[in-house]
Amino acid sequence: MEQSSAATLPGIDLGKRTTEAATEPGPVDPGTGGPAGHPEPGYGPAGYGPAGFGQSGYGPAGFGQSGYGPAGYGQYGPAGYGQAGYGPGGYGQPGYGPAAYGQAPGYWTGYGQPSWYGQPAYGPPGYGAFGYGQPTAFGPPPYGGASGGQAPRPGIVPLRPLAVGDLLAGAVGYIRADPLPTIGVTAAVMVVTHVIQLIVELALPRIDPADLAEGRTGGLAAAAAGGFLSGIVGIVLGAALTGLLLVVLSRAVLGQRVDVREAWQAVAHRVPGLVGLTFLVALAVGAIAVVPVLIALVVGATGSGRMIALGVLLVLLAVAAAAYLSVRWVLAPAAYVLEPIGVTAALGRSSRLVHGSWWRMFGIMLLSGLIVVIPAVVVLGVFGALAPEPQDTGTLVRAAIAYIVVGTFVTPFVTGVTGLLYVDQRIRRERLDLELARYPSAPR
Structure with missing residues (x-):
């Protein structure tokens, strides 16, 4: 141990x-x-x-x-x-x-x-007036108090069930409170990741369709190997970044700041497991999404109207199943980083926290995605990164810069929303707000 x-x-x-x-x-x-x-x-x-x-x-x-x-x-x-x-x-x-x-x-x-x-309350937690007060000496902790009915707010969000506005504001708030371990570290990770991908793309031989038609697949195999290598690097660095951002976020909920060294010390030993968790989720969701699509392509190739309809149905089912699992396991990284549990236990923990709130979680994640995708498309379009010409060095460099800029701001925000959803679900299910309100950094 x-x-x-x-x-x-x-x-x-x-x-x-x-x-x-x-x-x-x-x-x-x-x-x-x-x-x-x-x-x-x-x-x-x-x-x-x-x-x-x-x-x-x-x-x-x-x-x-x-x-x-x-x-x-x-x-x-x-x-x-x-x-x-x-x-x-x-x-x-x-x-x-x-x-x-x-x-x-x-x-x-x-x-x-x-x-x-x-000091203990002499009775089980109960209900009082509106708001979140401190526990009284002789009775249940009421939801009110001398603070005028306001929930305690030691950090970026109030200690109560969070509304959508609280989640979005908190995701921005922890970035503003600690820009170096959020924006700074994310930018460094994005630079390393996309520079490696750029080098791999430039080093690979150009794939000629004529070669593929004649059965010469050496270039395709090299491209696949290079893509796999850069993808592995991206997953490992991305998992480490996610863990570090979750530590920064969890401290920000309590009104605490943490520097890069301290955040890394807190999460370094969890990175291998977080990488494994990322691979496991990607394989499971990918298999559910890809296999039915491949079957649909084979079935649709027959040209029969019924077979084409069946293929479309399989694709829709694959998309629905992948979306269901993605939302069901969306809290697994936060649970794994912030609780002393294993990879499979984190998946189960996420499933239990999401249970009964799937549509709400789906809607919030969809909304946060729409919020970031519009400016991301604008930036990528300005740099010409939406459809870069392969083997065009100038275009590939501009595309890499665009993805670095987008990833630097999108990644901390999306991670912040996901991490706060984890906190919100624990407040709603387990009354975590009562524990956090008693934490030394919380207002008394």
Whole structure:
């Protein structure tokens, strides 16, 4: 098990979800969470996670203290709707009672400080007036308070279920708050990626259709090999960039800033798994999309009207299936980077968070795509990159510059929308806002 140092800046760990019973963790062995459940979306009360954590953070260097400390912050009572029971406290903090009403919110730990709850509320979370206030000393935490009904906002978004405007504004806000690790790093990655692709394209021999007609496929094979190589480089660099941007975003939600070195330390050990996750999703979605299309082409080649109609139907089904899986797994990178879970667990985590909200997620992703595609097309058109002439060095260079410019601004924005959708779904399903409001950086 990897360990981290107290001197390093910890990363973000939103807590592991599991259906297994809670066990007492060892010094470097992550503890398991409480009983998991999936209540209906909305504002239902939430349980209070596993029975205490020791040192904050999780995993290797860059994630604070290694592992989870010994359990000692109360015991779980049985799941139910009664009043919260308080078990024996450890380390001077009161324990929390039963994990009630479904899945417990995770822990957003970081910066070396344990994200303990403050004074306990003597009862399960409930409903008060409009707004998000702090928990009172004797009763459920109301949704109101002395702040005039405003949700606490320590960072780029308010700590409440997010509207579409909140998501879009937050995606821009974290870029403006930290331009160097967002725009700066993205620009560097885009330059490296597209320069490599440009070199490969210029080095490849020109593909002559006459050669293909005569069976000479050497040029085509070389082009395929070069494209595969540059594609691998792009996926690896893109996965690393996505992980770094998600760390910056998660800190921005809490009103914290992070430099490039600290963000990289927090995510470096997750990059191989993130690359694997990217490949897995691409293969699954690609197979579902491509195989039916190939079948449709073969079927449509017969010229029969019925076969052509069948081919069109197969193409439509392939597009629908690919879109369904893409949205269902869209939160997997955020879950993998921000929670101590594996690749397949991240896919399942995303599926559960998206369940029941597929159309909403699809609409928001479609809207964010439309927002960026219009200026992107304009930029690409200005540089002549929409249909560059192959082997034309000047056109290829201009196209590479255009893609660098577009990618530098589009990538952080789209990643920001996706990451905030992850936070939003956890607020709606697990009441993560209550945990974040108690975080040291959040306003009291």
